[in-house]
Amino acid sequence: MESRSTILAAVRANKPGEVALPSIRTIERNEISNCTDTFKNLVQAIGGKVEEIQYNEVQETVERLFPDAKYTASGTKRYKGTIQLEHITDPKALENLDVFVCRGLLGVAENGAVWLPESAIVHRVAPFITQHMVVVLNESTILEDMHAAYDEIDVAEYGFGFFMAGPSKTADIEQSLVHGAHGPRSLTVLLLKTL
Amino acid sequence: MVNHAKNAEAFNQDEARTNWHDETLWFVREKRDKASGQIPEWEALRELASGIKDHTLSKLDVYLEEFEKKATENGIKVHWAVDAQAHNEKVFEILSDHGVKRIVKSKSMLTEECHLNPYLEEKGIEVVDTDLGERIVQLAEDTPSHIVLPAIHLKKEEVGEVFHNRIGTDKGASDPYYLTEAARQHLRQQFLTADAAITGVNFAIAETGGIVICTNEGNADMGVHTQNVHIACMGIEKIIPRAEHLGVFLRLLARSATGQHLTVYTSHLHKPKEGSELHVILVDNGRTEQLGRPDFRNSLKCIRCGACMNTCPIYRRSGGHSYGSTIPGPIGAILSPGYDLEKYSSLPFASTLCGSCSDVCPVKIDIHTQLYKWRQVAGAEGHIAGSKKRAMRFMGMVFGSPHFYRKVGRLMRRAARFMPNKWIYNRRNVWGKSREIPPMPKESFRDWYMKNRLGNGK
């Protein structure tokens, strides 16, 4: 507690006079005319794949894309995996997960990211420990940019939530891009077309 | 005492390697240009980011308390640490409470600043850095040379050698795919067998009491979600008022850092996972002091993107280690003197004052102006080398008197032609190092102007 009062007192003594908070509404945003196309192009540019399917084709698409997958799990009713996540208590037990399928709550056109809150992934570690990641996304949820995304989501609604933009990657060895650093080696977005 | 010029000279001994380092970083800078160029509102975003940070610093106490309150309500345990020692002790206390023997740690410049790793190791706790670049330098018993690209100074052959010796990759193997895969396997084992996770923090949201962590590899999340104890360490300047501000900062951060539109993972943590603990340590360690320096408080707006390093002609050609400080490059050169002016007094001089750093900075820190101001401070407190001081005093006299300036100019134009090369290119005249004297004009601009313009009555 001593640190706390010392720090707060020092801040009060040293901070400058109050500066007004600028409104982020003042920003004139770049219009993105076709959010779906922009999103698709960006997901591919950052190393992901996009497949456009019907809502009842999730199961067969995942099976087609990953015919050799042994352990799979899901956070969506549209796909049934081999592991039931509700039965897992120790996150490390997901060590051998090959494919994880879940629903994305929204997509962001300007950067190809998808928002995945805790409610969609069941186990926090699942989308990271898995070898491959599949996100099912409704085309109608794709928004223009990060401002629109943060207007839409409540970051504090769940204990955890994240944006995922492409598969895990690193360029730490001589700036050579390698996919599959610690997280999934691939990301596939299954886009459900708006009828 | 860090002598940047001397360290830079050592770095420059290997010219081919210096060129390689220079080009690699410039490549990152070009990626940043491409990404930022695609956002027409880029400048407006920078302005906004800078304004939000100015506001936050002016009410930092209010936001820190708001964050503490909200985070506590969320079930996060919030701690405060006045300095590095208090921070390290707090971390150790939490770890000992849980009998932790080994931790997985993701990138955190703050823990580097506090020298947490050696502290914990001395206490018998094994620290495994999990960011690939950080793991490389850790295994090489080296230190990061860049805040975003910790191993940018190493060549793949050197990484291969380190991995061969430490984690048993094939001798002579240097393919980045192979080495990254080997690190993935090796670090997976660490994630599965560690006892706790330590991470840094990119943003802490006062309004909601949550923290945001950005990575490309997914190492922070792998650590956090596999462990039951997570300690997140942050400098007090990482606070932002509202969640909507993330839109502004995140649009700037990755584009400025590596030219990506967004980092692969942007994780928002508001509550510990069931049955786990989440601790956040708010660290001062000199920040409130910097806040009290009107000329330098702007440096606290930094979001650690590294763009100022990638663009800096001095950083690119002297390497991160030449700065001898945790944070190198232009931002390091304005932060470090605030901690220890005597030790780091040479850093503000490691700049051409070209201003490129300020031009790329996503939060519009006036970096080059602060570099200039630190020079004044260093000079006033007697931290300038004798040779530089004498030269400066003489130049001051010359430039201070138009009459004297003209006299000296005339003299030099004549003398330079006959001056022995030794006068310029000798050990005592550091200016002459790698510089060529241009051919001397016959007359000064002033003389030319008088004759050709004023004289002609034009």
Ligand code: SF4
């Ligand atoms: S000073 Fe600016 S450019 Fe440099 S690391 Fe900080 S935010 Fe980035």
